[in-house]
Amino acid sequence: MLYFLYSHFNINIFQYITFRAGVSFFIAFLLSVFLMPWFIRWAKAKKANQPISTYVPTHEGKKDTPTMGGIVFVSSTLFASFLCIDLSNLYALFGLLALGLFCFVGARDDFMKISAKSNAGMSARMKFLLLGVFALMISYALVSLGHQGKFYLPFIKEPLFDMGAVLSIVFWSLVFLATSNAVNITDGLDGLATVPSISALISLSIFVYIGGHAALSQYLLWPKVSHSGELVIVSVALIGALFGFLWYNCHPAQVFMGDSGSLALGSFIAYMAIVSNNEVLLFLIGSVFVWETISVIIQVGSYKIRKKKIFLMAPIHHHYEMKGWAENKIIIRFWIIAILSNLIALLSLKIR
Numbered sequence: 001m002l003y004f005l006y007s008h009f010n011i012n013i014f015q016y017i018t019f020r021a022g023v024s025f026f027i028a029f030l031l032s033v034f035l036m037p038w039f040i041r042w043a044k045a046k047k048a049n050q051p052i053s054t055y056v057p058t059h060e061g062k063k064d065t066p067t068m069g070g071i072v073f074v075s076s077t078l079f080a081s082f083l084c085i086d087l088s089n090l091y092a093l094f095g096l097l098a099l100g101l102f103c104f105v106g107a108r109d110d111f112m113k114i115s116a117k118s119n120a121g122m123s124a125r126m127k128f129l130l131l132g133v134f135a136l137m138i139s140y141a142l143v144s145l146g147h148q149g150k151f152y153l154p155f156i157k158e159p160l161f162d163m164g165a166v167l168s169i170v171f172w173s174l175v176f177l178a179t180s181n182a183v184n185i186t187d188g189l190d191g192l193a194t195v196p197s198i199s200a201l202i203s204l205s206i207f208v209y210i211g212g213h214a215a216l217s218q219y220l221l222w223p224k225v226s227h228s229g230e231l232v233i234v235s236v237a238l239i240g241a242l243f244g245f246l247w248y249n250c251h252p253a254q255v256f257m258g259d260s261g262s263l264a265l266g267s268f269i270a271y272m273a274i275v276s277n278n279e280v281l282l283f284l285i286g287s288v289f290v291w292e293t294i295s296v297i298i299q300v301g302s303y304k305i306r307k308k309k310i311f312l313m314a315p316i317h318h319h320y321e322m323k324g325w326a327e328n329k330i331i332i333r334f335w336i337i338a339i340l341s342n343l344i345a346l347l348s349l350k351i352r
Contacts (some may be wrong), residue, residue, distance in 0.1 A: 032244025070261020102267035106259030135176035180266030
């Protein structure tokens, strides 16, 4: 709508991505803050709470906390974005598509857990199949759009090689699957996944904005991705919606994001990384998600091979709980790590 006012009525302020991004932030934030209490009351009335595993150290007191809060902040993002983006921009539309599709899979999984009063949810095979199909769809759409699949390493100016269409689709699909599941694994304590996601989105928004800006990309020698800047509006809307969600998700949480939120978040972070040619730098941008996932892989691998555990419990945030750390201490320290990691990642704009 805002871009329509510029293109049809020549109201110049609405041509600027930064202005429309700012508007989308506050629309999504206010909508998320306004809708969340309504959702919490409805979810409690419907007993839409995910059963908490008795093995988790902090399960006491959380069993009645409603889940699926991700539906609210994703919906707020979609609404704010549609109001503010240029609806002819395919980079922005594909980003919204990724957000919506992965949210759908997560919501289906959440609903099955709630209905069955179990942590099992959707079968792992079906869940992986749906996520894989949607990841392939978005990756193919990017290739069809003409997005170049060049493989970049952080702090190096030139790409190592051109991946080509087929390898790009396969590689990007893996990025979608890995990132969405990594965020999902991290979402185990109040607000733990929210601030690292906000930090990652802020960094990636900067990278995408520079890549979509002819003068800035040329000045910084950053790979230019024409027309991708509009995607920043969606990202900033999601940041605003997440701040609204965090208002109710901070410890002690009144609502959990559920798989509907974590899978959607991971998919959009992956999409932003792919568009900005930061697939490898994503290891640093999403360092908390990476270490959480690695801790699970190490734990499972060690137990299968050696019949011994490395950590007291995995993912690693539960290891620190078992060691007696307060939940708030774990959360804040993980937030600090996420923020510092993203500050280091942003140095790659100049140190190359």
